[in-house]
Amino acid sequence: MKIGTVRPKISILAIAVFVVFTILLLVAYYFTGSWQILIWGIPTLILLLVIPVALNYMSQSQYADLTPVYEREARPVRIKLINPGMIGDPVRIEGVVERVYFQFLNRPQYLIADRSGQISVKMFTTPAEKVSKGDVVEVLGLVMKRYVIGGDPVINCVSIRKIDKKIDTKKDDQKKT
DSSP states (O other): OOBTTBOOOOOHHHHHHHHHHHHHHHHHHHHHOOHHHHHHHHHHHHHHHHHHHHHHHHHHHHHHHHHHHHHHHOEEOOGGGOOGGGTTOEEEEEEEEEEEESGGGTOOEEEEEETTEEEEEEOSSOOSSOOOTTOEEEEEEEEEESSSSOOSEEEEEEEEEEOSOOOOOHHHHHHHO
């Protein structure tokens, strides 16, 4: 499904909740035989699918609106140079995706590396394109603390996209020697 330029996605977790409640609804109807359960249950099941899709659509469209702003304001930075003094600054990094976490929740987290180091990149919505381990990407985002109160700097990603470029990482350098 595509709405405008945004392709909202539903997480596996939301689908699992829908399936569990569908089974519970069918079991309750089987044992009671009451149509009132279906009158309330079916619209509720529909909402269990519609609400996550709507929330994902809204967050993706917000990120899509922010991308041009970050493209103008973000400055290119090497990963090693990102420090706590840069918290709140928009940055642009290029690197190789070394790990992907939580993609099934539509809240992916990436470990991005370039020749100078690696950093965690958190995205709070589904990216426009699927990014996998080994892809060379450009990340636009805001430097923030890992945790609310403290922690090392990470990037709150607004846009991540694949680029046609080869980037060496520290691991590549170690393999060569």
